[in-house]
Amino acid sequence: MSAGWVVAIVLAIGAVAYFFAAQRARTQRDGADRRTEQAHSLPTYHGWLSFLLATLPALIVFLVLSSVSSGLLENRVRTEVTSHVGDSAGSSLQIGIVHNAANALTRLGLSGTNVPTSYAALRDMASSAGIVLAQSGEDYMVPLAASVNEDAGAHRLLIHGLTLALALAGAAFAYSRIRLRLRARNEVERIVLWSLIAASSVAILTTVGIVLSMLGETMRFFSEINPLNFFFGTVWDPRFAAAGSTGEEGQFGLIPLLSGTLYIALVSMLFAVPVGLMAAVYMGEYATPRIRSIVKPLLELLAGIPTIVYGIFAVVTLGPFLRDLSAALSGGFAFIQSQSVFTAGIVMGVMLIPVVSSLSDDVITAVPRAMRDGSLALGATRSETIRRVILPAALPGIVGALLLTASRAIGETMIVVLAAGVAARLTINPFEAMTTITVKIVNQLTGDLEFNSPQTLVAFALGLTLFAITLGMNVYALYIVRKYREQYE
Structure with a gap:
């Protein structure tokens, strides 16, 4: 199941929760004695509260776990490649080859015992299917790519199941709370307010992220190059100086x-x-x-x-x-x-x-x-x-x-x-x-x-x-x- 289908199912669960919650709230309001009991919120607010409780927590957990899973798999691939390469030099290219091999295995439908034992065999199979792979791959990349695909599938199954279960639990919880005096309108407005605050914080967080993403590498640059020569230098020629020369x-x-x-x-x-x-x-x-x-x-x-x-x-x-x-x-x-x-x-x-x-x-x-x-x-x-x-x-x-x-x-x-x-x-x-x-x-x-x-x-x-x-x-x-x-x- 793709991520798009998971999001669509979660939204569908939210829509169903909205309909049944609004219907239940409307039934309770119509059956109550209006001289002694008054509904605090309109039925639509109960519906929106159920929709939000069914979708927002599930989608947030889905995004967070998907990011964590991607980071874990990427870190595993980097560790394996670095252990074979010996250092970090050239690891980015090798990691890209592993990801391409994993993609080729997925498109070819190969897993388990069907995975070829050598990179050359995989490249030939991919070429016959119209899939282009790099020529410089090594044999250890094939089982690594197959293992990454298996782990990614397991992670995906766990994340999708947890997301759908959380959506159903949120819908059931919201449905069970429906009462005449439930302050559904206040809770909906509070959720919307926090959503607006989060949206308004995107620009600030983006700015902070941009600065932090550049600051670390900039400090590495200034650890090798004198900042005064960078800010006040009048020559731009970013090539390594010859051995024994000065002024780099x-x-x-x-x-x-x-x-x-x-x-x-x-x-x-x-x-x-x-x-x-x-x-x-x-x-x-x-x-x-x-x-x-x-x-x-x-x-x-x-x-x-x-x-x-x-x-x-x-x-x-x-x-x-x-x-x-x-x-x-x-x-x-x-x-x-x-x-x-x-x-x-x-x-x-x-x-x-x-x-x-x-x-x-x-x-x-x-x-x-x-x-x-x-x-x-x-x-x-x-x-x-x-x-x-x-x-x-x-x-x-x-x-x-x-x-x-x-x-x-x-x-x-x-x-x-x-x-x-x-x-x-x-x-x-x-x-x-x-x-x-x-x-x-x-x-x-x-x-x-x-x-x-x-x-x-x-x-x-x-x-x-x-x-x-x-x-x-x-x-x-x-x-x-x-x-x-x-x-x-």
């Missing part, structure tokens, strides 16, 4: 990547913010409803275009056009490179226009109509009303829109790879190539790598640095918004 730490300098990230984001914002704000002002204050209904969806279509398409447009069309244009203007010398900060900034700015315009338009249209009418009644023109009343009132929301836009620009990768290149250099010339932190994170984590060298661990240091930058931007923007709001109020 200087090869991980952050300054070229940080400057490229901020430079490209700045160029894109200089292009996107004025265009987006003017578009928002036009749609919110000047455009007729008919024009607005046409222009706003067309602008928002830009947000749905994949970033790789923007990158292809930059490298195929805009970059060569700017290069040829600069060559024509300077008499044959192309002072704008095909891949440059300027090219990436323009294309990224086009991508960010709908973010600025859509969010700013929503904020501007939310300004109360009475403020517009009051300004116009005092003799102000429409442009003066926009500049002195509407935009100041909408400023906190506009700042939030610009912050979101800046975060999107800082985190962009594909456009930068294709339009700005991968060269880590320090320059103030916007017509030359640069690169960003996100591009180098991708480069350092590309391929089958072990997290045991500075060349891979540096990606976590870069990610944590980028996280700190965006967090600082959010804090500063919140300070600006609160300061202005106090003056405005």
Whole structure:
């Protein structure tokens, strides 16, 4: 039985519990003497309480036990593979081969005595069935994969049985508690309240998880590389130094990547913010409803275009056009490179226009109509009303829109790879190539790598640095918004 079927059965049990609980509560209410006994909650609340008690505990236990089972099996495979390999180097690839072999055994329906004794035999059987396995597997992986499948099946049977039993027990318990004076409404509202608290905590827990997942590997990186050379280094060349040479730490300098990230984001914002704000002002204050209904969806279509398409447009069309244009203007010398900060900034700015315009338009249209009418009644023109009343009132929301836009620009990768290149250099010339932190994170984590060298661990240091930058931007923007709001109020 698959996990989907288990969840579906649990929900079905909850639906049945809802029906019978509501029916019993309705029967008790109709049969009671209303002069002496009054039902505390409506029958629907009794039904929802039964549904929640039948589904929530069962689904929580199902998720927790499934995660624990997966972790135990993964730890067993890792232990067995490490014992054969001898160390952790290359273990990730070997573990992947074991999982692929286990999947092949499942698809072939092989278990027990039907399992082949050698990896080559399994690979041949899988190949005849159209299943591709790695060529570098070893014979010990086949019984290990078969054992993992058996344990996974036993775990799955136990977890599914316990989940369904808990769902039935919850439904029976809720059904047995139905009384006229049972505070079912209060209990349902309490459960919903805790559910909302848990949902609102997802963002906080996600942030904490992101920081913790990067912090440990970042500390490992800084145990090998001097933090001062990382944060203040001006050379990015993440290769091991030759034997006997010095200065390896200087090869991980952050300054070229940080400057490229901020430079490209700045160029894109200089292009996107004025265009987006003017578009928002036009749609919110000047455009007729008919024009607005046409222009706003067309602008928002830009947000749905994949970033790789923007990158292809930059490298195929805009970059060569700017290069040829600069060559024509300077008499044959192309002072704008095909891949440059300027090219990436323009294309990224086009991508960010709908973010600025859509969010700013929503904020501007939310300004109360009475403020517009009051300004116009005092003799102000429409442009003066926009500049002195509407935009100041909408400023906190506009700042939030610009912050979101800046975060999107800082985190962009594909456009930068294709339009700005991968060269880590320090320059103030916007017509030359640069690169960003996100591009180098991708480069350092590309391929089958072990997290045991500075060349891979540096990606976590870069990610944590980028996280700190965006967090600082959010804090500063919140300070600006609160300061202005106090003056405005």
